[in-house]
Amino acid sequence: MFPLNLQTAFIVEEVSKIIKESVEAAIGGNAYQHSRVNQWSTSVVEQCLSQLSKLGKPFKYIVTCIIMQKNGAGLQTASTCFWDNSTDGSCAVRWENKSMYCIVSVFGLAI
Amino acid sequence: MEEYNSGDEVIFNSDEANTIVKECIEGVIGGTDYDQSKVNQWTANIVEHSLTHLVKQGRPFKYIVNCAIMQKTGAGLHTANSCYWDTATDGSCTVRWENRTMYCVVSVFAVAVAL
Numbered sequence: 753m754f755p756l757n758l759q760t761a762f763i764v765e766e767v768s769k770i771i772k773e774s775v776e777a778a779i780g781g782n783a784y785q786h787s788r789v790n791q792w793s794t795s796v797v798e799q800c801l802s803q804l805s806k807l808g809k810p811f812k813y814i815v816t817c818i819i820m821q822k823n824g825a826g827l828q829t830a831s832t833c834f835w836d837n838s839t840d841g842s843c844a845v846r847w848e849n850k851s852m853y854c855i856v857s858v859f860g861l862a863i
Numbered sequence: 864m865e866e867y868n869s870g871d872e873v874i875f876n877s878d879e880a881n882t883i884v885k886e887c888i889e890g891v892i893g894g895t896d897y898d899q900s901k902v903n904q905w906t907a908n909i910v911e912h913s914l915t916h917l918v919k920q921g922r923p924f925k926y927i928v929n930c931a932i933m934q935k936t937g938a939g940l941h942t943a944n945s946c947y948w949d950t951a952t953d954g955s956c957t958v959r960w961e962n963r964t965m966y967c968v969v970s971v972f973a974v975a976v977a978l
Contacts, residue, residue: 793943830906
């Protein structure tokens, strides 16, 4: 089903770009540090959220961020949603560097 | 079209959701050890069962259920979330569970539907 109005639709490419920029700005070029990871994940979600709300679209947003140290452990995540398929959407971005993984998901629910 | 319980209970009840999620986790992975070949179907089962029970409550909410399972090897894991919504009616609840070989973190987000 095509969105009738691009200004009120959840556009995955746009959101994906916002997420990538927020992650790069918050942790790009850093190595995993236990003492700082708390403020990094907070900073990633807050940056994403403030850029998303600046889009001015009629959506409620949920942003989640997982940062994991690279040490060989297995990590599996799944999510499922009960919403309106024609108006709501989600976007997940996986980012990594030499010492850590960062997974950010954004869910947008139309008002 | 399903009838929602209108008038009462339009606020997300996080304690009830907590109980529902704990039971779902126990039901799927309680008593098992981390198994790479099964973890995929475990996360899928946990989110599906949790969602089904939440929807059965018949409340006027949209739901998002997220589950992460991590093997215990000493790695650091940090999760954060931030929400832009109506704080009077919407809510979330996060359940952390662990056993000898793995951690499981499940988050439920509920967003009120305008009727």
